[in-house]
Amino acid sequence: MDNKKKILVVDDSALMRRIVCDIINLDEQFCVQDMAANGLEAISLMQKNTYDAVILDIIMPKLDGIGVLKEINRLGLQEHVVMFSSEARKDAEITLQALELGAMDFIHKPDSILEAKGDTFVRRFLAILSSAVQSRPQPKKVTVGESSRKQIIKQKVIPDGNAVVAIACSTGGPKALAEVIPKLPQNLDAPVLIVQHMPEGFTKSLAQRLDERSPLHVMEAENNMEIQKGCAYIARGGKHMEIVRRDGKHYLILKDGPAREGVRPCANFMYESLAESGYARVVCVVMTGMGADGTAGIRNLHQKKPIYVIAQQKESCAVYGMPRSIVASGLTNQIEPVENVADAIIKSVGVK
Structure with a gap:
């Protein structure tokens, strides 16, 4: 007992x-x-x-x-x-x-x-x-410790205007997104795609809450919605989110299909579809969450086009599962506490 x-x-x-x-x-x-x-x-x-x-x-x-x-x-x-x-x-x-x-x-x-x-x-x-x-109780404020300061950025980032930001998170994600998304400027030189593990009915409310406090226009993804800069799109609960290219533009496609990694939406599904997109570079952001969703998709994406990977620091995660997995893969370029993630994104894609 x-x-x-x-x-x-x-x-x-x-x-x-x-x-x-x-x-x-x-x-x-x-x-x-x-x-x-x-x-x-x-x-x-x-x-x-x-x-x-x-x-x-x-x-x-x-x-x-x-x-x-x-x-x-x-x-x-x-x-x-x-x-x-x-x-x-x-x-x-x-x-x-x-x-x-x-x-x-x-x-x-x-x-x-x-x-x-x-x-x-x-x-x-x-x-x-x-x-x-x-899990660990989520801290109200995380101080940047030595472990974060000592992280080495493996490549110099040169914004090129043809990038996309793709974020994956699960347990603790809504709080992390509330810290990150409102800090991104409206003139961010890349659209933002988000897979947050959530059931149907909750992602729309999540998008509305973030939209109310963010310079970016945050919305729940809809089928055949055109992807544009100045916007952030949250995968709809219960649907996988695929990115397709048609006539030089990119669109969101919502798919049923079986759950992957035990979830739908699945971040691996998003990252795999980005491998076939027309974006020159993908900034992958892996934040708090259990499991390893995102790692396999990012590994596949790495074989197809340039990527830059930002992982949330362990100490600021509610559950250090998804970030742990991507860090262990050796693909991570930068590790930051949650309050520094937005700045890392801005520096990686630039502003218009």
């Missing part, structure tokens, strides 16, 4: 607490240490006890999930929080706010008890929980 990861479950529904507890207890590495029916109870428990992860409902009386996250930040508590969210569109905006406030990931609430007991939901729930207990 002592070696098991201790979980706090916070939900105002007694039935949902029971369902969540039953799922967690299926995995021998976890045990439900405590339960809370509202945010105030949860904060009180967090101040007294240490948990390896917290499953947190969003809509609750007395203090909701967003209020709990704000209180966690105010009190300086180091919690690994997974939001338990409804799939309804009205909750997408709140879920994204939660991710920006430091939640590691989110799980859709099941629509029925039957779904909650199904293998697909249980596997996804336990996979996200496993990732959360291994």
Whole structure:
């Protein structure tokens, strides 16, 4: 029992607490240490006890999930929080706010008890929980350490006006994107493509939130949309994003197809399609996320055309999986903490 990861479950529904507890207890590495029916109870428990992860409902009386996250930040508590969210569109905006406030990931609430007991939901729930207990609480501000300063840039960057920026991220990505995208100027001399692992219904809200605070026009990708400078395009949840060239212009094509690397959209799919594009150079940016999505696609891209690879520094990642993989591949040109990534992008492609 002592070696098991201790979980706090916070939900105002007694039935949902029971369902969540039953799922967690299926995995021998976890045990439900405590339960809370509202945010105030949860904060009180967090101040007294240490948990390896917290499953947190969003809509609750007395203090909701967003209020709990704000209180966690105010009190300086180091919690690994997974939001338990409804799939309804009205909750997408709140879920994204939660991710920006430091939640590691989110799980859709099941629509029925039957779904909650199904293998697909249980596997996804336990996979996200496993990732959360291994992740690090996201820092509010990361200081550039010696490990970052000592990184050697392997090639001199000469902006040529025919480049594209392609970003890949997963767990912790919404918070990282909120740090990076608003810093990119409207006259950036390259369009920006983004694959953030997210289900359908959330990427549109993510694009809208980033668009409101960014000089670039940020939008969710649509089928046959022309790619233009001054814009950033986020792959739609549940669809792979392919880049094709027609009549000297580039367009986005959304595809169903099977999930790859366990996800759809998949960054490898995007990078592989860029290998056949008309862009002279691709600036690849790999940020926080579990797994290794992006590495295989970038390796393939490297064989076809010039690339410049920027990886997020370990200390500023919620989960150092995708950046670790690309760094281990030997393809990385620059490693930066999240607050320096935008500047690295600007220097790599220039401005008009």
